[in-house]
Amino acid sequence: MNKTGFDLSTVLRSALVLGLALTPVYAQTGGLHTLHAQGNVYMVVGPNYNAAIQVGKDGVLVVDPGPLADADALLAEIRKLSPTGPIRYIIDTNMHTDHTGANAKISAAGAEIVGGNFAGQVGVVGDGAVNGGAVIVGHENVLNRMSAAPPAGQPAIPAAAWPQDTFFGNQKNLFFNGEAIEVIHIPAASTDGDVMAFFRRSDVILAGDIFTPDRYPYIDLARGGNIQGIVDGLNRLIAVTIPAEKQEAGTYVIPGRGRLCDQADIVEYRDMTTIVRDRVQDMVKKGMTLEQVKAAKPTRDYDPLYGATQGPWTTDMFVEAVYKSLKK
Secondary structure (H helix, E strand, O other): OOOOOOOHHHHHHHHHHHOOOOOOHHHHOOOOEEEEEEOOEEEEEOOOOEEEEEEEOOEEEEEOOOOHHHHHHHHHHHHHHOOOOOEEEEEOOOOOHHHHOOHHHHHHOOOEEOOHHHHHHHOOEOOOEEOOOOEEEEEHHHHHHHHOOOOOOOOOOOHHHOOOEEEOOOEEEEEEOOEEEEEEEOOOOOOOOOEEEEEOOOOEEEEEOOOOOOOOOOOOHHHOOOHHHHHHHHHHHHHHOOOOHHHOOOOEEEEOOOOOEOHHHHHHHHHHHHHHHHHHHHHHHOOOOHHHHHHHOOOHHHHHHHOOOOOOOOHHHHHHHHHHHHHO
16 A cells, blocks of 8 residues: 555556556656655655655755756755755765756755864864765766766766765665665666665665666666666565565655555566566577567567657667667
8 A cells, every 4th residue: 555545556457457558647747746755755756757855853865866957946845844954965876867967956055064174174164064065975887977078969967966975885874864874786777876775764765767667677788787687676675675564565665767666566567577588588599689579579568557659768678778688
């Protein structure tokens, strides 16, 4: 059951059986919408992306601030939740601009936490913070991608939008607003810099593009994405989520885009992704070409729920990304 009392998994399974193509309700409305996920964490729903805001005594932490065009709207949502709390941290789940475009503007509206001799050197304000902006946290692959020379004809990403606090291992831990936060790296998933942000006391995870229940997984081959990494990431999500009564609720998962979910939703999505991977893998082993694989429609039974024939990520694009992942 979700917060409204409806069993989302049952509704979606029924739609799949009936062959209905579902368009997410959130994508049909303009502006940003904020709902309380659980504990200290709030879900911010944009037209084609989700962000998360954690608020508490230490200030504000933002995960995936979204595109630059929505930066002012996001700041307005933050101030509804915490009128005076300083924005201290931003976590990027990958380098795509629909997650990171507002980094610089949201960071500039915040204030870094400093102490010791450094505070004396830079000059503190009010509550012990400096005007250095909120600290942006991300995997070092995100920094490497964002700071690299851009492709011809595209502008460079300003340094103010780059992560300043990076890590290169499997996980980075923070403690903020009275709870532990695990920033978990999933290698070679949607990109090579994907992370999940797990708020342990609130029992909420922001999964980024590892999990997008309104479409097939987005695999950015040019930036290190791989279908097997998506499957591994979904399995990790299942491992850290714990359902409550009758396998519903419990740990809530905020996807990169789409509705608020729980473990049962992840299991269904993982099963779909694994089945499609295995079907395409079998076709690759038989020596089928990409066009033959597309013609065989390995996603046919899932297309009513996840498929698209137009837009930025179509079913054909997904099948091609899976095929090329498995051919490597």
